[in-house]
Amino acid sequence: MSEHSANPSATAATGRPRAVKAVIPAAGLATRFLPATKAVPKELLPVVDRPVLQYIVEEAAQAGIGDVLLITGRGKTSMVDHFDRRPDLEERLAEKPELLAAVKRTEELAAIYTCRQPEQLGLGHAVGYAESHVGDQPFAVMLGDEFVNLSEPLLPAMLELQARTGGVVLAFFEVDPAETTRYGIASVEPAESELTDIGEVVRVTGMVEKPKPEEAPSNLAVLGRYVLPGKIFDAIRRTRPGSGGEIQLTDAMELLRTEGTPVHAIVYRGIRYDTGMPLGYLQTVVQIASEREDLGSEFRKWLAEFVNSDQSGGPNT
16 A cells, blocks of 8 residues: 555645646666666666665655556566565564565555556657556656655645646756756746745746757756646647657647647756766765765765775775
């Protein structure tokens, strides 16, 4: 049983349904991490003692989402296994209550469902496979290689904003202009005054996927969190291949915007962890290890010694 029951009748003050399901596209080959990801999904690479995917599901659970659909590919069944029961392991841990609680927590976070994406043809293509699970209700999309600090939550405000507007809700963060070719970039204007109590909300006036710096409309990049209305699926079906010859979710959302669907975003100022590339993954591991109550003090001491030591050999361990 999940921590949070997914109640489709839950509504905001507007009477609109509130998203109670999340979709995590996780079918990619993760070629940047080969050969490690030949047999182990990138989403299960550990950040200290929890895989990346667990941090993301915990983020969903914290926001009250207890129904999670994983869009998977070949060789990725172990992602589901991580959230399944292991009675044999639980029995072995009967006299180690802390470890037992950590193992059982993975079973209680959410109800985990899966859908196979036979070939990877873009994020929009992946999200389209969720239609039979989601139906015509709003839902969250959470990319499988980035997450935010749970002490600075993002998703609850996004769910509230979508329930009020009924449209597309994004999350933005500021990037160096030279990095716009890595992200979907937006042009924005101030949001309606009645929405500003939710947070730093902007209204989106346009989106473009991975523009050159000189063509980028701003330095606001799309963070890997979306809350979408059910009509996104029809828009995906009408979206032609775009950047990289793939069906881009950005293009489908832009199609809805041009047809009158409101698109808003929350500018996120908290800590964002990006594990999509080796450098970002290593930075995430170091940062989270440094902040851990049980490891942080000793790890920071060792790290300082290592950084200040002869780089050819490092300190004795």
